[in-house]
């Protein structure tokens with residue numbers, strides 16, 4: 001069977017280095033808030049191109065802590081509104097409501113599945129304090145119009161970057177055969193690392209939340225997350241809030257949480273961060289192959305035909321293909337057909353947040369585009385370790401669906 005995602009195979013690539021890293025932590029006798037975390041925070045902030053990276057326990061906490069910090073800073077108050085895509089994983093919205101802020105859901109664009117930026121302005125009220133963008137499925141959600149809106153209404157932009165580590169703002173049209181421009185920097189081990197030169201997701205807004213859940217593009221071997229920002233005060237506040245609200249041991253400035261990225265996970269992430277660009281590129285190549293070879297009228301691809309003929313997807317660094325999501329109005333039959341033919345798929349996501357029992361207060365709202373997406377999407381196998389044979393087989397099975 002072709003697995004949706006083979007985590008064992010992904011981590012096996014770095015087995016030696018990972019075992020060394022874990023051994024080093026075990027032997028050190030120091031398991032929280034130590035050197036490994038410091039190194040990871042330095043490496044991540046360098047990679048993303050921001051002043052601060054703060055390791056936290058998971059992606060949901062990263063987002064929760066950003067809002068909690070803004071409340072402590074007096075930038076937001078309980079009852080304020082945050083604009084957020086209706087089409088997202090529920091964690092984006094939980095981070096808002098958990099802080100007793102009000103999520104204001106906005107429909108996505110049916111081509112990108114990302115927040116439709118043209119619909120934001122009509123949803124802004126005097127209580128609106130922020131816009132959360134989610135780079136869903138690994139595709140950047142950003143535009144000049146978004147930046148202008150934030151400026152005009154004095155809104156913070158928070159990025160949910162759980163699915164898109166390594167994605168870049170679109171550059172001038174990528175030409176065939178042209179590599180991304182790069183910059184070189186020394187990492188925490190003193191080794192020179194080369195990073196793409198354009199601005200990355202996680203460095204675009206006022207703050208960003210990352211998830212290193214094992215199945216994400218940069219996956220730990222357990223839960224982990226991070227906040228990135230260029231705002232010194234926000235960084236300090238998030239760091240304190242994730243550590244009981246304390247900047248100095250046993251002195252508590254805020255009513256904080258315990259949300260820390262432990263040394264074991266940090267050591268593992270230090271190993272895997274070095275390979276993220278290579279892995280993302282491998283995903284791009286698989287996505288390009290899918291797009292170029294899936295030919296079935298019943299299937300909608302995640303890239304429109306125009307883009308397919310004018311861009312080389314392999315050179316489009318605005319997408320890191322966390323998920324390769326197709327649409328089909330006979331989704332259940334397609335999923336069964338793929339399963340019967342040895343191809344495992346998943347649905348991201350089957351129930352929209354506003355239809356969840358957890359959000360009874362939103363159940364009566366109607367978001368037709370979001371609901372259509374949730375009823376039609378199917379995620380094909382996608383990972384940096386799929387063989388060419390496997391990708392070809394997935395295409396073959398899909399093309400034979402009728």
Ligand SMILES: *Cc1c(COP(=O)(O)O)cnc(C)c1O
Nearest residue numbers: 058059060089091092162211213
């Ligand atoms: C995974 C994910 C999160 C939450 O991250 P965890 O580490 O699982 O808490 C938040 N937002 C989005 C879009 C995600 O995909």
